[in-house]
Amino acid sequence: MDQDKVKILVIDDDPKVSWLLSESLGKTYEIVSAKDGPEGLQMVSKTKPNLVLLDIKMPGMEGLEVLDRIKSMDQLTEVIMLSGHGETKNVVESIKRGASEFINKPFDVKEVEIHIQNVLEKNHLKKELDHLKKELKDRSQYETLVGDSFPMLQIKTVIEQVADSELTVLIRGESGTGKEIVARMLHTLSSRKNEPFIKVNCAAIPRELLEAELFGYEKGAFTGAFKTKQGRFETANKGTIFLDEIGDMPLELQSKLLQVLEHYEFMRVGGIKTIKVDTRIVCATNRDLNKALKDQTIREDLFYRLNEVTLNLPPLRERREDIPLLIEHFLQRYNTVYNKKYHPLSSKTVQLLQEYDWPGNVRQLENLIKQVVVREDEEIIYDTIKMSSLHTGSYAAPTPSFTQAKDYSLKNRVGEVVAQQEKSLISEVLSKTNWNRRKAAQLLEVSYRSLLYKIKEYQLTG
Ligand SMILES: Nc1ncnc2c1ncn2[C@@H]1O[C@H](COP(=O)(O)OP(=O)(O)OP(=O)(O)O)[C@@H](O)[C@H]1O
Ligand SMILES: [Mg+2]
Incomplete structure (x- = not known):
């Protein structure tokens, strides 16, 4: 620790004490002193010491009162009490009120030095912990569902309604749609928020081990069970357990899970005691x-029991209006994380991102934005999306306007021509039908939804 800057204030009516301390500690610390409580308090607010050595018994304002006032100015200012004979009661009281230590008079300077070091060390740890807590809080602020499209608003409402209830919630949705965020929100918005949140990925744990993992085991229950171990259900007691990939839970375990859902009790593997x-x-x-039900890979009774509340997270392509907001969110996040100042994306790029189909949903978008920030290069978006479209055939990327060299790509050039034709045909049909989009879609023999996309894509207006 850097001791050059550590400032210690001595408040004592006995000038010999102040003198002795500043003589002996002055080399290591910066020592200032005050002769009584009122002067001491002034010095505290003026010099902001890291630590105060405070006499308990002083004329005028007593040490205990000075202590209270110092703590109310700044909880993190450490105070060590200096006490004379027969002041045990006051010593105990001062510790209750926030003093870190006490030293009996007369003291040995070496002893004082050790006490000071201990207290400063603890103070340093306390500050570090505060910092970590704050960081954790900042991070959990990120863990909110970004999106104000209608389905997302609906989902957020239901989350708030059911978070603090005992209802079992089943979260469904494609990969990368935010199921884990929702599970964590259900926990942090409930009165269980200060208790554990335990995640178990049922697909990632071998089926032989899953039961022991969830419910724990007794010593000797199987080879290798050298001592009794708590399962995740017990670790999560009073908190929340998040069973991810529940569709992958083996049938044998499903009945045990059902029992927990019904009675909140079970036995450890090899155990006889009900927990x-x-x-x-x-x-x-x-x-x-639904398919798992038909295939009988999930028990029907469990399915209905899990289904008390179901949250269906829509894939990103069904709520494209959230994409600009998500882009903004991830740009901010990764600029902070990587200490960059990457500017907002061009509107053309945002439009491209809004039109893409996102098979990997929000996770895929997040990873792409992360790369853009790290490499400070927006153009990788075009390459990535073009590549992935060639594989999936889901999206024909428009020719990027910033391509300087002449584009000889057959695919792109033909795409341009097709787009021109498409645009003029759609405009023609729309004006013929007086912008009746349903009728126009019928005539064009395309779905209503894809017509709406085309209208947006070509920026057609009535
Ligand atoms: N609405 C959202 N707002 C902000 N971030 C999101 C949102 N949805 C997903 N994310 C982010 O996308 C990533 C994937 O989300 P999450 O892990 O919750 O997906 P998942 O549905 O559990 O996927 P999988 O089925 O693959 O486990 C995470 O980094 C998450 O923070
Ligand atoms: Mg997940």
Whole structure:
């Protein structure tokens, strides 16, 4: 620790004490002193010491009162009490009120030095912890669902309604749609927020181990079970357990899970004692559970029990209006993380991102924006999307206008011509039908939705 700057204030009515301390500690610390409480308090607000050595017994304002006032100015100012004989009661009281230590008079200077070092060390740790807590809080602020499209607003409303209830929530949605964020929100918006949130990925743990992982085991339950171990349900007691990929849970375990859902009790593997827990259960899956029901890979009774509240997270391509907001959110996040100042994306790029189909949903968008920020290069978006469209055939990227060299790509050139034709045909049909979009879609033999996209894409107006 840098001790050059550590400032210590001595408040004592006995000038010998102040003198002795500044003589002996003056080399290591900056020592200032005050002869009584009122003067001491003035010095505290003026010099902002890291630590105060405070006499308990002083004429006028007593040490305890001075202590209270110092703490109310700044909780993080450390105070060590200096006490004479027969002041045990006051010593105890001062510790209750926030003093870190006390030193009996007369003291040995070496002893004082050790106390000071201890207290400063603890103070340093306290500040570090405060900093970490703040960082954690900042990070959890990121863990909110970005999006104000209608389906997202609906989902946020339901989350708020059910977060603090005991209802079992099933979160469904394609990969990357934000199921885990929702699970965490359900926890942090409930009165369980200060208790554990435990995630178990049912697909990632081998089926032989999953039962022991979830419910724990007794010593000797199987080879290698050297001692009794708590399962995740117990660890999550009073908090929330998030069973991810619930569609992958083996059938044998499903009945045990059902029992927990019904009675909040179970036995450890190899155990005979019933264990009761108060654990909130939230599940998620990106599988088609209706199909799993038909295939009998999920128990019907479990399915209905899990289904008390279902949140269906829509894929990103069904709420394209959220894309600009998400782009903004991730640009901000990764500029902060990587200490960059990458400017907003051009409107053309945003438009391209809004038209793309996002098979990997928000996760894919997030990763792309992260790369753009790290490499400070927006053009990689065009390459990435073009590549991925060639694989999936989901989107024909428009020719980027910033391509300086002449574009000989057959695909692009033909695409341009097709787009021209498409645009004029659609305009023609729209004006013929007086901008009746349904009728126009019928005539064009395309779906209503894809007509709406085309109208937006070509910026057609009536
Ligand atoms: N609405 C959103 N707002 C902000 N970030 C989001 C949103 N949806 C998803 N994300 C981010 O996208 C990434 C993927 O989200 P998450 O892990 O919750 O997806 P998932 O649905 O659980 O996917 P999988 O089925 O693959 O596990 C995370 O980094 C998450 O922070
Ligand atoms: Mg997930």
